[in-house]
Amino acid sequence: MMKVAVVGAAGRMGLRLIQAVVEAEGLELSGAIERPGHEQVGTDAGLLAGVGELGVKISDDLATTMSGADVLIDFTFPDVTLNNLAVCAELGKMVVSGSTGFSPEQRAEAEAFARRIPVVLAPNMSVGVNACFKLLKEAAKILGDDFDVEVVELHHNKKKDSPSGTAVRMGEVVAETLGRDYNQVANYHREGMCGERTKQEIGMQTVRGGDIVGEHTVYFIGMGERIEISHRAMSRDMFARGAARACQWIADKGPGLYDMQDVLNLK
Numbered sequence: 001m002m003k004v005a006v007v008g009a010a011g012r013m014g015l016r017l018i019q020a021v022v023e024a025e026g027l028e029l030s031g032a033i034e035r036p037g038h039e040q041v042g043t044d045a046g047l048l049a050g051v052g053e054l055g056v057k058i059s060d061d062l063a064t065t066m067s068g069a070d071v072l073i074d075f076t077f078p079d080v081t082l083n084n085l086a087v088c089a090e091l092g093k094m095v096v097s098g099s100t101g102f103s104p105e106q107r108a109e110a111e112a113f114a115r116r117i118p119v120v121l122a123p124n125m126s127v128g129v130n131a132c133f134k135l136l137k138e139a140a141k142i143l144g145d146d147f148d149v150e151v152v153e154l155h156h157n158k159k160k161d162s163p164s165g166t167a168v169r170m171g172e173v174v175a176e177t178l179g180r181d182y183n184q185v186a187n188y189h190r191e192g193m194c195g196e197r198t199k200q201e202i203g204m205q206t207v208r209g210g211d212i213v214g215e216h217t218v219y220f221i222g223m224g225e226r227i228e229i230s231h232r233a234m235s236r237d238m239f240a241r242g243a244a245r246a247c248q249w250i251a252d253k254g255p256g257l258y259d260m261q262d263v264l265n266l267k
């Protein structure tokens, strides 16, 4: 059995992750961590997640919890994840992180830790979204520069980063396939007399509201026709199941930075 600890355990994803680990073959929940001062520190993780008492109390001490675990599942925020990676690199433990909103500098820091330990870092752990990444590559290859590309994403009103990590990755996949530099061509703002759309740009639009789990559409817009590649998440469970799958996959891997395309063998 692989021993798994979940950090951000009382969060929206944390609760789903506890359930997914309990249900996954070959995985055992050995620890659950929250930030110091969180009201659920000391609560049984299983009771909180609604899967029955597990005898695993939520702790605020990552290092001690990780000394008894093989892998950490981290769905928190980039600055928290970087601290967690530092602790896990020191202890030689594996990390599966779904945190989003990394700046290029933060991503480089994560890459440096991944030279010491195996790390899966993926802004979207759903199998469907990762299938979409592959479909987007194919669509961009076929449609080339003749179609304008726009990405629109919708999320709940508590989401902190924008655009979503998944939307950015979708934009990057299209840009890379078309030989463009995403950071040069991504257009996040159109307001006032901003001029005509350039041929190269990739529009990135966001909608926030209510309890939308996550929806992404990439539009390829040509003259007289339009292709839309869409993904709609109905619940958070498939992200959590994807993270459990990443834990099973990473067990025999060496140090390196991996993503869900590696886990799902889509490369």
Ligand code: NAD
Pocket: 007, 008, 009, 010, 011, 012, 013, 014, 033, 034, 035, 036, 038, 075, 076, 077, 078, 080, 097, 098, 099, 100, 101, 122, 123, 124, 125, 126, 239
């Ligand atoms: P959330 O706010 O509900 O949960 C985050 C949890 O992390 C909170 O309980 C918070 O107390 C805890 N936390 C904060 N600082 C901490 C610290 N220093 N130590 C331990 N715990 C700490 O957020 P959420 O909706 O669960 O999302 C969390 C992250 O997962 C976000 O970055 C989100 O974008 C990402 N996400 C990724 C995927 C994916 O498939 N990769 C899917 C959904 C959400």
